[in-house]
Amino acid sequence: MAGNREFFNRRLHSLLGVIPIGVFLIQHLVVNHFATGGEESFNKAAGFMEHLPFRIILETFIIFIPILFHAIYGLYIAFTAKNNASRFGFFRNWMFLLQRVTGVITLIFIVWHVWQTRVQAAFGAEVNFQMMENILSNPFMLWFYIICVVSAIFHFANGLWSFCVSWGITISPRSQLISTYVTMGIFVALSIVGIRAIFAFV
Numbered sequence: 001m002a003g004n005r006e007f008f009n010r011r012l013h014s015l016l017g018v019i020p021i022g023v024f025l026i027q028h029l030v031v032n033h034f035a036t037g038g039e040e041s042f043n044k045a046a047g048f049m050e051h052l053p054f055r056i057i058l059e060t061f062i063i064f065i066p067i068l069f070h071a072i073y074g075l076y077i078a079f080t081a082k083n084n085a086s087r088f089g090f091f092r093n094w095m096f097l098l099q100r101v102t103g104v105i106t107l108i109f110i111v112w113h114v115w116q117t118r119v120q121a122a123f124g125a126e127v128n129f130q131m132m133e134n135i136l137s138n139p140f141m142l143w144f145y146i147i148c149v150v151s152a153i154f155h156f157a158n159g160l161w162s163f164c165v166s167w168g169i170t171i172s173p174r175s176q177l178i179s180t181y182v183t184m185g186i187f188v189a190l191s192i193v194g195i196r197a198i199f200a201f202v
């Protein structure tokens with residue numbers, strides 16, 4: 001019975017990492033990328049998202065609750081897993097360890113980023129191009145954002161690789177090798193989108 005519950009939780013954790021959290025991550029990166037078109041372009045894209053009907057309900061059920069479950073269960077997995085990368089120097093063991101490390105970095109970043117934007121908005125600040133420009137004018141914050149955004153993207157891309165294994169999509173060693181190239185391609189492409197967006201505010 002306990003085994004069944006564990007299996008269900010693992011599957012739910014895995015699924016939520018892709019749908020809806022991964023989809024949300026891509027959507028967020030695309031909206032941010034509008035900053036490369038200038039202040040007006042970004043504010044228009046961000047404003048569109050902000051004025052979606054039923055925004056609070058959408059945010060709660062598509063973003064907040066899934067991330068909360070994935071993060072809490074992710075912490076449990078990260079701190080109970082056997083990180084054997086130091087014993088076995090194989091590529092996949094390192095990816096396994098990096099998946100956990102980037103999960104923890106992503107969690108710290110999400111809490112900070114929500115505090116710096118959403119919570120400040122509740123106190124009356126306006127979340128727009130100028131807000132991000134102010135935040136990223138601090139060199140420490142600029143590096144913090146670059147490292148954390150790349151970290152979150154790595155976590156998602158490498159997570160897609162293990163997602164495909166977990167759900168039986170890539171079973172043979174060959175398909176898993178192809179999947180490594182595809183997911184690392186996704187990592188590089190999304191990182192370019194994320195870093196270009198950050199530098200558009202600087």
Ligand code: HEM
Pocket residue numbers: 013014015016017018021022025070071072074075077078099100103104106107110152155156158159160162163164166
């Ligand atoms: C941007 C937010 C996030 C996205 C898009 C995301 C996405 C994913 C994906 C797609 C997977 C692969 C699922 C699988 O192996 O089947 C995964 C796994 C994992 N995530 Fe996240 N995640 C996010 C945030 C977090 C956070 C905040 C934590 C907290 C520490 C976390 C911890 C983990 C762990 C430990 C795994 C490995 C699970 C395993 O190997 O069984 N993730 N994530």
